[in-house]
Amino acid sequence: xxxxxxxAALIALALTAGGAHAATTVYPVSFFSNSGVASPIxxxxxxxxxxxxxxxxxxxxxxxxxxxxxxxxxxVTSVTPNTTYLWIRFGRRNLLSFTNxxxxxxxxxxGAPTQNIYAPIVGPGxxxxxxxxYASGCAAIGGCNAIMIGNSSFSAAGSVFGASVVGAxxxxxxxxxxxxxxxxxxxxxxxxxxKRAGRPALA
Numbered sequence: 001x002x003x004x005x006x007x008a009a010l011i012a013l014a015l016t017a018g019g020a021h022a023a024t025t026v027y028p029v030s031f032f033s034n035s036g037v038a039s040p041i042x043x044x045x046x047x048x049x050x051x052x053x054x055x056x057x058x059x060x061x062x063x064x065x066x067x068x069x070x071x072x073x074x075x076v077t078s079v080t081p082n083t084t085y086l087w088i089r090f091g092r093r094n095l096l097s098f099t100n101x102x103x104x105x106x107x108x109x110x111g112a113p114t115q116n117i118y119a120p121i122v123g124p125g126x127x128x129x130x131x132x133x134y135a136s137g138c139a140a141i142g143g144c145n146a147i148m149i150g151n152s153s154f155s156a157a158g159s160v161f162g163a164s165v166v167g168a169x170x171x172x173x174x175x176x177x178x179x180x181x182x183x184x185x186x187x188x189x190x191x192x193x194x195k196r197a198g199r200p201a202l203a
Contacts, residue, residue, distance in 0.1 A: 024169060024170055025046075025073075025167040025168065025169045026063050026064075026065055026067065026070075026167065026168050026169075027044070027045045027046050027047075027063070027165070027166070027167055027168070028043055028044050028045070028061035028062060028063055028166060029044065029045075029062060029063060029064040030044065030061075030062045030064070031043065031044065031059050031060055031061055031062065032060040032061075032062055032093055032098065032146070033058075033059065033060040033098070033148075034058075034059045034060075035056070035057060035058045035059070035150070036053075036054060036056065036057035036058070037051055037052065037053055037057045037058065037059040037150075038051060038052040039051050039052070040059045042164065043059065043061060043163070043164070043165075043166050044061075046165055046167070047164060047165065048164050048165065049164055050077050050078075050162040050163065050164045051162070051163055051164065052160060052161075052162050053086075053150060053151040053160065053161050053162070053163060054151060054159070054160050055151050055152075055153065055155045055156070055157065055158070055159045055160070056150070056151065056152075056153050057150055057151050058087075058148055058149065058150025058151070059148070059149060059150065060093070060098055060146060060147070060148050061146060061147050061148075061149060061166060062093045062145065062146045063145050063146060063147075063168055064145065065145060066143040066144065066145055067090075067131070067144055067145060067146075067147075067168040068090075068131070068134075068135065068138040068139065068143045068144045069131060069132070069135055069138075069170070069171050070131055070168040070169060070170055070171060071128055071129065071130050071131060071168070071169050071170075071171050072088060072128070072129040072131065072147060072149075072166065072167070072168055073126055073127070073128050073129075073165075073166070073167045073168075073169060074086065074126070074127045074129065074149070074163055074165075074166050075125075075126055075127075075163060075164050075165045075166075076121055076123075076124050076125060076126075076127055076161055076162065076163055077124055077162040077163065077164055078124055078160075078161060078162040079121045079122075079123060079124065079159075079160070079161040079162075080158060080159055080160045080161070082155075082156035082157075082158060082159050083120075083154075083155055083156040083159065084120070084121040084151065084152075084155045084156070084159040084160075084161055085109055085118045085119065085120055085121065085151070085152035085154045085155050086118070086119045086121050086127065086149070086150070086151065086152070086161070086163075087116045087117065087118050087119075087148075087149070087150055087151075087152045088116065088117045088119075088129050088147055088148065088149050089101075089103075089115055089116045089117070089147060089148040089149075090103070090131055090134040090137070090138060090144040090146075090147055091141070091144055091146055091147070091148065092138075092141045092142060092143065092144055092145055092146060093145055093146035098146060098148070099141050100115055100137075101115075101134045101137035101138045101140070101141055101144050102115065102134070102136070102137035102140065103115045103116070103117070103133045103134050103137060104133050104134075104136065104137070105133055106133055108154065109152075109154045110154070116152075117129055117133065118152060118154065121161050130171070131144075131171070132171070147166075149166065
């Protein structure tokens with residue numbers, strides 16, 4: 001009975017995983033560098049308070065867990081009407097150093113090769129930054145657990161945006177692996193229960 005309940009719970013968890021983004025999103029636990037960002041501590045955790053990024057400002061955020069193949073979501077609360085680019089770079093934070101992950105096929109707004117992802121900010125809202133370009137680069141450095149994020153030098157003079165809640169959510173491929181794992185555990189438990197049911201009772 002116990003095994004059956006556990007198997008059912010695992011299957012239910014697998015079936016609902018696709019819609020459970022809020023429960024699986026991780027948030028920064030610390031910041032390790034800051035260049036001009038006002039109140040970067042407001043970016044830690046699931047915090048609705050706003051940090052302000054002027055042109056060329058940036059901050060390093062440590063998630064304390066592996067965020068390789070995660071999608072970063074940035075809640076932009078306000079932005080000036082001139083051209084504004086948010087940039088993000090994935091990497092690994094170890095003690096006092098940050099190692100950049102190599103990105104594949106990334107270009108600046110001007111079309112030059114780069115290690116950053118640039119996203120144009122056209123108004124307030126939630127911006128999703130996919131990390132697929134860093135998959136191999138993160139693997140090469142033992143996994144990514146941190147990002148650098150900022151207001152780019154490609155932004156217009158006077159550009160400013162406000163941001164809160166910089167979450168990291170597993171991408172669909174990660175969910176698929178988790179569901180396969182849950183299904184495997186459930187099948188193993190079911191098989192074990194079948195073996196026990198087939199054993200003769202002790203005299």
